[in-house]
Amino acid sequence: MISGHPKASTKQAIERAALSLFAERGYPAVSMREIAERVGIRQGGIYNHFGSKQALLVHLMEGHMRALLVALDASVPKGGDPRQRLAQFVRFHVLYHLTQPDDVFIAYMELRSLEPDGLTRLKELRRAYEERLRRILEAGQRLGVFAITDVPVQAMGLIAMLTGVTTWYHDGGRLTREEVADIYAEMVMRSLDVEETEKS
Amino acid sequence: MISGHPKASTKQAIERAALSLFAERGYPAVSMREIAERVGIRQGGIYNHFGSKQALLVHLMEGHMRALLVALDASVPKGGDPRQRLAQFVRFHVLYHLTQPDDVFIAYMELRSLEPDGLTRLKELRRAYEERLRRILEAGQRLGVFAITDVPVQAMGLIAMLTGVTTWYHDGGRLTREEVADIYAEMVMRSLDVEETEKS
């Protein structure tokens, strides 16, 4: 009872509960009752913090995407060697996805659960993230260090591959997160690096 | 009334309707009424063909996975050059996913909607499919033609990347399905081919 904001925690508890439930079973399969139960309040209490189930979903998705962009821009410098930046992007993406798999999964899977307004906002944020990767690929292509047939296709393919890590990785398995990130970075660099592929 | 299956069409119509609705919006978000409406019958009529909504889902997923395995085994020979077999696998996977994206998407996404019995059966079928790829990777590794750090990780990563094609490809876009399959095959081969990577 010494903490300065003792009851700001309910809203955050709702966010956490909803996040993990939505990720686990999908937005339509999760009821407000279940979220409330996990938080330890009654169903109606959620509505003191979020106007609707949909608003809660949009809040989670938008919050995640904004945080993701901020973290990306902090981890991957805007300029510099595209090869270095791409490796950093891959490692960032994999590690972020393994650290916060729920946020990531929801942001990609529950677009279909969004009503038009939220969908528009989220699509724009998603596009901004993908744009960061496309910029790196284009820079490498211009400098002749990446062998890329089609930048947009390559970008989507890479993101899908990297995101897919969440479908099989489990903490405590044979590999650490860092090792997985390194393996993915190696895979990606090897598949694009003109230094190697051009020699054939 | 001469043909052998004169009115088996309702069951197939239900399958088709459910398949596309489950893929589009997810199993929990689709109601039996919507499926019936799309078929042109009433809600209760579905139960003449399937015992429950869950049974319908299991039927679709299991049917798809069995057909997928049959098609894979027809497209990719069991023995022979691992590089050729991998390229065939990649092209098969991408083309099958672009040809039947709904079946594929459901089989991967709706595992969480399965009740224990169906889940066990489906996981086994899914494992069998992934096993096909692991066998190819292992063969190439044994023969020294693939540079692979970790076969299971590589297999999961490849499948995730390939499956991800469905998240962005649309017919009528800049690239044909065949072109996309070729690009993916090229990406994969380049990232594994020891002929090239070993030179570094």
Place this chain on the structure above:
Amino acid sequence: MISGHPKASTKQAIERAALSLFAERGYPAVSMREIAERVGIRQGGIYNHFGSKQALLVHLMEGHMRALLVALDASVPKGGDPRQRLAQFVRFHVLYHLTQPDDVFIAYMELRSLEPDGLTRLKELRRAYEERLRRILEAGQRLGVFAITDVPVQAMGLIAMLTGVTTWYHDGGRLTREEVADIYAEMVMRSLDVEETEKS
């Protein structure tokens, strides 16, 4: 079990239950559960017959107004002596209101519970009924048998007065319905008849 349409009765039972409950306590104060309970089914069963609570209200109001107009036109001939037609109108209105007070009360009181679409349709039906009275008053005015200062005001005032009978009349009291209808007819005729008022 001899009756020819044994189960068409549920819909009518819902109508009857809703009618009396809406009249007694008002549309917003009545729950679908209460209606169902009175019918002897479960709450959800109502939705096999009416799409929504609002649809049920509109159905009742529109049905009543259409029946009212049909009955009025059967009771009061279009042409003829305006004095006779007015007396018939008054008696019809009072008796109809005393015979079916619930329908009448809902149709006048629950306009505010209607959503825009239903409101438009009901206002038109209500206007048509009032128009019948205005036509009679105008005819009498033209023929010089009614002393009327302002036909629309007079019409609204008369209808309000006649409708008001439902706020105090109870069967089994000192007066029969017929007697009340006669008293109201006498009151109205006396207040308009130029034969008498003109002598002053």
Place this chain on the structure above:
Amino acid sequence: MISGHPKASTKQAIERAALSLFAERGYPAVSMREIAERVGIRQGGIYNHFGSKQALLVHLMEGHMRALLVALDASVPKGGDPRQRLAQFVRFHVLYHLTQPDDVFIAYMELRSLEPDGLTRLKELRRAYEERLRRILEAGQRLGVFAITDVPVQAMGLIAMLTGVTTWYHDGGRLTREEVADIYAEMVMRSLDVEETEKS
């Protein structure tokens, strides 16, 4: 802070907001939140001024009825010519209803929303008001200046007719309130005045 009731305004604001909302949409259809919103406070704040929604309703209805009786007794002298008193009653009733239609409407319509205690008190007040009219009618009947078949019926009929003015009158229309009051007074006097009707 000099005036005697500096911040009593919130309570009055609640009364005003509740009055107009109850009149417009009916007691059961109005939520405490809506009332609070219109006042500019939060939902719970109302309970600093009224113990419950029901208490608020009773307060409004009882306050109105007491004020109505006071105003009536100020406008219509207890003794004197029944014809003059009746005309005064009619004009008073119509003008009061057009001036404060919300109070009047609630007092007549929301009796059904009252719980037993409040209902008893309100019925008595309502009876007292009607009694005033009955006294006038009886006096006129005794003096032979009114032609009345049945005093209680006539009283209820008159009040219903007069109250009905609120269902159609709108300020800014073709007639002023005073004109409407005059028309109603004329209608009523004409329908009862023995001077005219007795000649037939």
Place this chain on the structure above:
DNA sequence: GATGAATGAGCGTTCATTCAT
């Protein structure tokens, strides 16, 4: 006096499912 957060009950509605017809 007012607020923010909570509650327990209830709302209208939809759900998957059953079954007599």
Place this chain on the structure above:
DNA sequence: AATGAATGAACGCTCATTCAT
């Protein structure tokens, strides 16, 4: 095979009310 009507449970949400701050 299909329907229409029913069910019991659950849904997202709102309600009047309480109370510590």
